[in-house]
Amino acid sequence: MILFWPVVIPFFTAILCLLAWKSTEMQKGISLAGALALFGSALTIFAEVATNGPFAAQAGSWPAPFGITMVADMLSAIMMLLVGFVAVCVVMFSFSDISNEEIHFGHHTLTHALFAGISGAFLTGDIFNMYVWFEVMLIASFGLLVVGGGREQFDGAVKYVGLNLIATVAFIAGVGLLYGATGALNMADLHAKLAGRSSEAAILASAAFLLFAFGSKAALFPVFFWLPASYHTPSFSTSALFSALLTKVGVYALIRVFTLVYDIDGTLMQPILIWGAVLTMLFGALGSLSQNSVRRVLGYSIITSIGFMIFGLGLGTPLAITAGAFYLFQDVLVKANLFLMAGATARLTGSELFARSGGMWRAHPALSLLFLIPALSLAGVPPFSGFWGKFLLVTAALEVNGYFLTFAILATGFLTLFAMGRVWAAVYWTPHPSGPRAITGSLGPSTLVPILALTIMIVAIGIDANTYVELATTVGAQITDPTGYITAVLGGAE
Amino acid sequence: MEIMLAVLAGALVAAGAYLMMNGKTLPYLFGLTMISNSANIIIFASGRLTFGKPPLVPEGEKYIQGAANALPQALILTAIVIGFGLLVFALCLAYRSYYVLGTIEMDQMHSSEPGTEANPQ
Numbered sequence: 001m002i003l004f005w006p007v008v009i010p011f012f013t014a015i016l017c018l019l020a021w022k023s024t025e026m027q028k029g030i031s032l033a034g035a036l037a038l039f040g041s042a043l044t045i046f047a048e049v050a051t052n053g054p055f056a057a058q059a060g061s062w063p064a065p066f067g068i069t070m071v072a073d074m075l076s077a078i079m080m081l082l083v084g085f086v087a088v089c090v091v092m093f094s095f096s097d098i099s100n101e102e103i104h105f106g107h108h109t110l111t112h113a114l115f116a117g118i119s120g121a122f123l124t125g126d127i128f129n130m131y132v133w134f135e136v137m138l139i140a141s142f143g144l145l146v147v148g149g150g151r152e153q154f155d156g157a158v159k160y161v162g163l164n165l166i167a168t169v170a171f172i173a174g175v176g177l178l179y180g181a182t183g184a185l186n187m188a189d190l191h192a193k194l195a196g197r198s199s200e201a202a203i204l205a206s207a208a209f210l211l212f213a214f215g216s217k218a219a220l221f222p223v224f225f226w227l228p229a230s231y232h233t234p235s236f237s238t239s240a241l242f243s244a245l246l247t248k249v250g251v252y253a254l255i256r257v258f259t260l261v262y263d264i265d266g267t268l269m270q271p272i273l274i275w276g277a278v279l280t281m282l283f284g285a286l287g288s289l290s291q292n293s294v295r296r297v298l299g300y301s302i303i304t305s306i307g308f309m310i311f312g313l314g315l316g317t318p319l320a321i322t323a324g325a326f327y328l329f330q331d332v333l334v335k336a337n338l339f340l341m342a343g344a345t346a347r348l349t350g351s352e353l354f355a356r357s358g359g360m361w362r363a364h365p366a367l368s369l370l371f372l373i374p375a376l377s378l379a380g381v382p383p384f385s386g387f388w389g390k391f392l393l394v395t396a397a398l399e400v401n402g403y404f405l406t407f408a409i410l411a412t413g414f415l416t417l418f419a420m421g422r423v424w425a426a427v428y429w430t431p432h433p434s435g436p437r438a439i440t441g442s443l444g445p446s447t448l449v450p451i452l453a454l455t456i457m458i459v460a461i462g463i464d465a466n467t468y469v470e471l472a473t474t475v476g477a478q479i480t481d482p483t484g485y486i487t488a489v490l491g492g493a494e
Numbered sequence: 495m496e497i498m499l500a501v502l503a504g505a506l507v508a509a510g511a512y513l514m515m516n517g518k519t520l521p522y523l524f525g526l527t528m529i530s531n532s533a534n535i536i537i538f539a540s541g542r543l544t545f546g547k548p549p550l551v552p553e554g555e556k557y558i559q560g561a562a563n564a565l566p567q568a569l570i571l572t573a574i575v576i577g578f579g580l581l582v583f584a585l586c587l588a589y590r591s592y593y594v595l596g597t598i599e600m601d602q603m604h605s606s607e608p609g610t611e612a613n614p615q
Contacts, residue, residue, distance in 0.1 A: 128569055128572075131573075132572065132576070135576045135579075135580070138580070139579060139580065139583060142583055142587070143583075146587065146590075149590075149594070151594055151595060151605040152605045152606040153606075154587070154590060154591040154594045154595055154605070155591070155595060155603045155604070155605035155606040155607075156606045157587055157591070158519060158587065158588075158591050158595075158600065158603060159600075159603075161583075161584055161587055162519075162522060162526075162584075162600075165526050165530075165580060165584065166526070166529070168530075168580070169526070169529050169530045169533045170533075172530075172533050172534075172537065172573050173532075173533040173536050173537075175537075175569075176533065176536045176537030176540045176566065176569070177536065177540060179537070179540050179541075179565070179566060179569070180537075180539070180540025180541070180566075181540075183563070229606060229607070230606070232606070233606050291608070292608060293608070296608070
């Protein structure tokens with residue numbers, strides 16, 4: 001039953017927020033309570049998976065391949081844990097970031113609808129149900145993107161909506177072809193039915209559709225254009241949510257579908273994923289160097305990180321999948337932290353454009369150091385969490401003698417360091433264009449607590465890496481050998 | 495019959511893609527509707543097509559022999575409903591963005607890109 005909580009709680013919170021439409025203060029309280037409850041339910045699921053392994057629940061008690069299955073293995077459980085944690089942090093941050101007008105337009109309602117869609121996509125064991133959760137997530141993200149209604153937001157939203165709708169159509173067409181060829185929608189059932197059929201035309205066509213659909217959601221090369229066009233336009237809270245969780249759902253779906261459903265080992269899909277990932281990394285890193293505004297740089301750095309994760313998936317060895325999963329987990333925290341930090345900084349300096357901000361180091365040295373930690377982690381500098389992700393990926397690439405691939409990872413890391421250095425120099429190091437007294441404000445606890453909490457997690461993962469790498473190893477083992485997942489779904493369910 | 499549906503799906507995709515590459519928001523959405531309908535037809539065909547076989551199980555039996563699979567039809571219903579919701583949102587967005595941005599030409603929408611007044615280089 002607990003597997004339905006992460007879906008029910010956000011929907012319930014969204015409804016309560018609607019009922020409290022008139023009182024912005026009440027909406028804030030309900031929203032935070034809902035996020036905490038979501039985190040709590042995620043903790044319960046994680047504890048269950050950590051002690052007893054993967055488990056499943058059948059909606060309406062329909063037996064497994066016929067009804068809709070909700071299932072949690074280690075990958076889903078950790079993703080849910082991160083959703084809960086980021087939800088609490090971002091909702092708290094939004095108290096000082098979101099205006100009352102935006103709350104009246106339904107910011108908190110849409111945010112929780114987004115959480116419901118994300119949680120559903122992470123927990124469902126049925127590919128058509130995953131499509132439905134993607135739609136829930138998508139429509140909520142459309143709303144969040146235009147709440148506020150600025151010129152830039154509409155411009156970004158037109159591109160975001162236009163390109164994401166194509167991906168949606170590809171997703172449903174892929175699911176249709178897959179059902180036509182196998183007669184199954186349950187992913188554990190599909191695993192058995194697709195064994196040894198990976199070269200049939202219908203199966204390949206559906207795999208291509210799904211690769212395009214999830215690749216677009218995850219912003220893989222060459223279908224990433226919607227991301228840098230839109231992620232810098234909404235409020236900082238919204239872009240933090242999008243960058244930390246939304247693109248990761250695409251990555252999660254790629255990992256789930258191309259390990260559990262399709263066996264990509266030795267097929268054409270493998271080189272496509274690997275080289276797509278390498279180009280994603282390099283284009284993201286080069287793109288971030290050409291931008292002159294904090295969130296635009298960070299937008300391209302999301303693309304870079306997606307490349308690292310998909311690289312792990314494409315390589316496909318147990319170590320590579322472990323590395324990709326570890327990178328995925330820590331990147332959720334790093335991205336949330338960077339975008340919240342960008343929001344806090346822009347509030348103090350008055351702008352996120354390089355040309356119109358600066359002087360943070362002089363005015364707020366401690367806060368500036370808080371930017372440095374996620375930025376260095378993103379670039380892969382020890383001892384922060386990103387270093388271990390890159391370390392594992394490089395080890396995995398060297399294991400299969402991929403010297404060029406190793407070079408691509410290291411070069412991307414260097415370019416990212418350079419991009420973060422540019423942000424540091426423009427926003428923190430150089431004086432403010434309006435003189436040294438331009439920065440006068442200070443930040444309240446609702447801004448600082450989430451940033452500190454995320455930073456502490458990043459440092460903790462970096463220093464106590466062994467614990468977290470072991471978790472990622474469990475994830476990698478469950479993905480490469482999904483027996484536990486399949487038994488949980490098809491046999492001996494509740 | 496399957497061939498006719500396949501040709502229809504292909505024609506819808508072709509017409510839709512042609513409209514989408516027009517570069518204006520409204521034709522883009524019409525094209526998208528055509529493509530999503532062609533996806534629905536693909537799912538419909540994946541459930542197999544049969545003549546004169548209502549999905550009613552004869553008395554005393556457990557299965558119907560040779561009838562179309564009813565599940566894809568249920569899936570299409572879901573997809574159509576979701577598609578309607580998305581289309582309504584997208585139409586509203588196209589309408590609002592015309593008022594806010596003053597154009598339906600997507601090539602002239604630059605407000606969020608560098609090099610404009612709000613986003614200098």
